[in-house]
Amino acid sequence: MKKTMAWLAACMLILVLAACGGSKQSADSGSSGESDPGVTASEELVIKASNYEFDQPEYHLKKGVPVNIVYENVNGNHGILVPELNLQLDTRNSSKVITPDKVGEFEMSCSVFCGSGHSSMISKIIVEE
Numbered sequence: 001m002k003k004t005m006a007w008l009a010a011c012m013l014i015l016v017l018a019a020c021g022g023s024k025q026s027a028d029s030g031s032s033g034e035s036d037p038g039v040t041a042s043e044e045l046v047i048k049a050s051n052y053e054f055d056q057p058e059y060h061l062k063k064g065v066p067v068n069i070v071y072e073n074v075n076g077n078h079g080i081l082v083p084e085l086n087l088q089l090d091t092r093n094s095s096k097v098i099t100p101d102k103v104g105e106f107e108m109s110c111s112v113f114c115g116s117g118h119s120s121m122i123s124k125i126i127v128e129e
Helices: 002-020
Strands: 043-050 058-062 067-073 080-082 087-089 095-098 104-109 122-128
Touching: 043 058, 067 087, 087 095
Parallel strands: 043 067, 058 122
Antiparallel strands: 067 095, 080 087, 080 104, 104 122
16 A cells, blocks of 8 residues: 555656656747738737746736737746736747737636646736737
8 A cells, every 4th residue: 555655756756857847848849829810010029938837916908909929938837828918828839919809807827737836836817909
């Protein structure tokens, strides 16, 4: 019984460490993110993620202004998810051009389970007039 519990605990530890210890994608490798068809971004927003936090508590965008959102994985394996803005980025899809069409505060969370601090990995995207 003790052997089984120790084996189970070791497996869980390996899974947690694997989730946060992902490889960092090189900035030179390009991005394969989607874009709004035919829209050229007039601004760029870089969002960086490290273990259990984003680099800023909030990010500001202007309504109706196309922006290229670029995601950078600094430490660990993370992603970003903002359902209201149809935005989901990770190391495979690291950029996307969006044009926010509504004003408000939108919660951004980590889209890749990254360990014990995953649920507290939250920030805001604020779209202003």
